[in-house]
Amino acid sequence: xxxxxxxxxxxxxxxxxxxxxxxxxxxxxxxxxxxxxxxxxxxxxxxxxxxxxxxxxxxxxxxxxxxxxxxxxxxxxxxxxxxxxxxxxxxxxxxxxxxxxxxxxxxxxxxxxxxxxxxxxxxxxxxxxxxxxxxxxxxxxxxxxxxxxxxxxxxxxxxxxxxxxxxxxxxxxxxxxxxxxxxxxxxxxxxxxxxxxxxxxxxxxxxxxxxxxxxxxxxxxxxxxxxxxxxxxxxxxxxxxxxxxxxxxxxxxxxxxxxxxxxxxxxxxxxxxxxxxxxxxxxxxxxxxxxxxxxxxxxxxxxxxxxxxxxxxxxxxxxxxxxxxxxxxxxxxxxxxxxxxxxxxxxxxxxxxxxxxxxxxxxxxxxxxxx
Numbered sequence: 001x002x003x004x005x006x007x008x009x010x011x012x013x014x015x016x017x018x019x020x021x022x023x024x025x026x027x028x029x030x031x032x033x034x035x036x037x038x039x040x041x042x043x044x045x046x047x048x049x050x051x052x053x054x055x056x057x058x059x060x061x062x063x064x065x066x067x068x069x070x071x072x073x074x075x076x077x078x079x080x081x082x083x084x085x086x087x088x089x090x091x092x093x094x095x096x097x098x099x100x101x102x103x104x105x106x107x108x109x110x111x112x113x114x115x116x117x118x119x120x121x122x123x124x125x126x127x128x129x130x131x132x133x134x135x136x137x138x139x140x141x142x143x144x145x146x147x148x149x150x151x152x153x154x155x156x157x158x159x160x161x162x163x164x165x166x167x168x169x170x171x172x173x174x175x176x177x178x179x180x181x182x183x184x185x186x187x188x189x190x191x192x193x194x195x196x197x198x199x200x201x202x203x204x205x206x207x208x209x210x211x212x213x214x215x216x217x218x219x220x221x222x223x224x225x226x227x228x229x230x231x232x233x234x235x236x237x238x239x240x241x242x243x244x245x246x247x248x249x250x251x252x253x254x255x256x257x258x259x260x261x262x263x264x265x266x267x268x269x270x271x272x273x274x275x276x277x278x279x280x281x282x283x284x285x286x287x288x289x290x291x292x293x294x295x296x297x298x299x300x301x302x303x304x305x306x307x308x309x310x311x312x313x314x315x316x317x318x319x320x321x322x323x324x325x326x327x328x329x330x331x332x333x334x335x336x337x338x339x340x341x342x343x344x345x346x347x348x349x350x351x352x353x354x355x356x357x358x359x360x361x362x363x364x365x366x367x368x369x370x371x
Contacts (some may be wrong), residue, residue: 006272007212011140021055023113035158040301042191047254047345055144078304082325095316095317095318095321096193096314096315096316097149097284097285097315097317098125098128098135098136098149098287099148099149099152099257100155100283100284100285100315100316101121101124101125101153101155101283101284101313101314101315101316102121102135102152102153102155102156102285103152103156103257103288103289104118104121104160104284104285104287104288104303104306104307104313104315105118105121105122105125105156105313106155106156106292107126107288107291107292107303108292110295110300115354116123117300117303117304117309118303118313119279119313120307120310120312120313121156121307121310121313121315122156122157122160122162123313124312124314124315125153125156125157125163125166125311126157126162126163126166128314129153129166129169129170132173133150133170133171133173134146134149134150134170134173134174134177135149135150135152135153135170136149136150140218142177142181143181143185144181144182144185144194144197144201145157146173146177146181147174147177147178147181147182147195147201148200148201148204150170150173150174151170151174151201151204151205151207151208151215152285153170154166154167154170154171154208155204155207155208155211155213158183158208158211158212158213159211160259167213171213171214171215175216175279178216178221178223178224179221179223182221182223182224182227185197186226195234196255197227198227198231198234199229199231199234199235199252199255199257199258199259200257200258201227201258202227202228202258203231203255203257203258203259203260204258206260207225224250235252235263238252250281251273252264253269253272253273253286254281254283254286255286256269256279256280256283256285256286256290257283257285257286257289257318261293266290266293266294267294269290270290270294270296270299274296274298274299277302277305277320278296278298278299278300278301278302279299279302280299280321282318282319283317283318284303284315284316284317284318285320286307287299287302287303288303291303295302304318306319327350327354328350328354330350331347331350331351334347335347341352346365
């Protein structure tokens with residue numbers, strides 16, 4: 001399947017994971033996006049979307065395929081893991097999401113509603129604020145992702161009445177950087193905000209205000225008001241776009257954590273989209289929001305199972321994390337560190353292996369639907 005960095009596939013199928021890798025413009029990001037599009041196919045909305053796809057082989061994938069590289073042998077896989085283990089981890093710490101960690105931290109204890117169910121997640125939020133006041137990936141310049149992640153983390157601290165200093169620093173970051181980051185992003189995107197951001201950012205502002213945070217004491221800047229207007233357009237035209245087949249978009253419930261409470265019925269959402277593992281879209285944040293509203297036992301069990309595997313309360317963007325995704329993120333980590341040249345053969349083998357795996361899976365889904 002051809003997936004370029006600017007492909008609409010990322011906004012159609014991987015809005016949540018896109019936040020994890022949209023700031024990366026290298027080959028691995030496209031591979032991760034390709035793979036995640038297939039991971040999502042087992043959910044009902046992605047089965048429907050699959051009918052709109054045509055399986056095409058990307059130039060990069062063809063390059064690896066035409067060379068006829070063999071699969072990674074157990075020995076070579078082990079060697080690669082040993083080489084990379086000092087640089088990256090296959091634990092969930094490699095996939096930490098401040099927003100999803102914050103939402104998990106907001107979940108109250110079922111028997112003591114004045115206490116968090118997952119105090120380790122709250123501790124992670126408290127102790128992982130960046131020096132500039134934001135939350136996000138260390139060592140990178142703030143982006144629009146930093147805005148939504150910082151808002152979510154501040155709300156989590158405000159809910160449990162802790163971290164007043166952290167909240168103050170977070171508000172300083174929001175006040176100093178929101179307009180600048182939004183203007184830069186609007187220029188880069190030709191005046192149109194990313195769909196996921198136009199939904200999530202206003203929702204997180206509303207949640208922050210509802211919890212007593214004075215996000216914009218002087219009123220909303222014009223560029224922020226424009227985002228709210230864009231969200232309203234999306235909410236009003238979403239169903240119409242689906243019916244007119246102008247392009248597939250995942251259901252609005254994909255962004256459940258940011259939707260106004262009046263825009264959905266949680267019982268219907270659970271009935272239609274809850275997976276066997278109890279999650280909604282394998283999203284910790286969406287599942288946490290659903291549990292906070294409904295108290296659904298299956299949501300709770302999913303969250304408990306996930307947090308047990310999360311070192312130090314650091315929650316990933318998506319759970320469970322797949323073995324193939326771990327391989328890709330090890331490769332991605334090597335490339336971001338500038339060490340890819342030292343592992344060229346291993347990286348090429350790994351990409352070929354994942355390409356073959358994902359296209360085999362795509363073919364199976366194609367046969368299942370059409371034959």
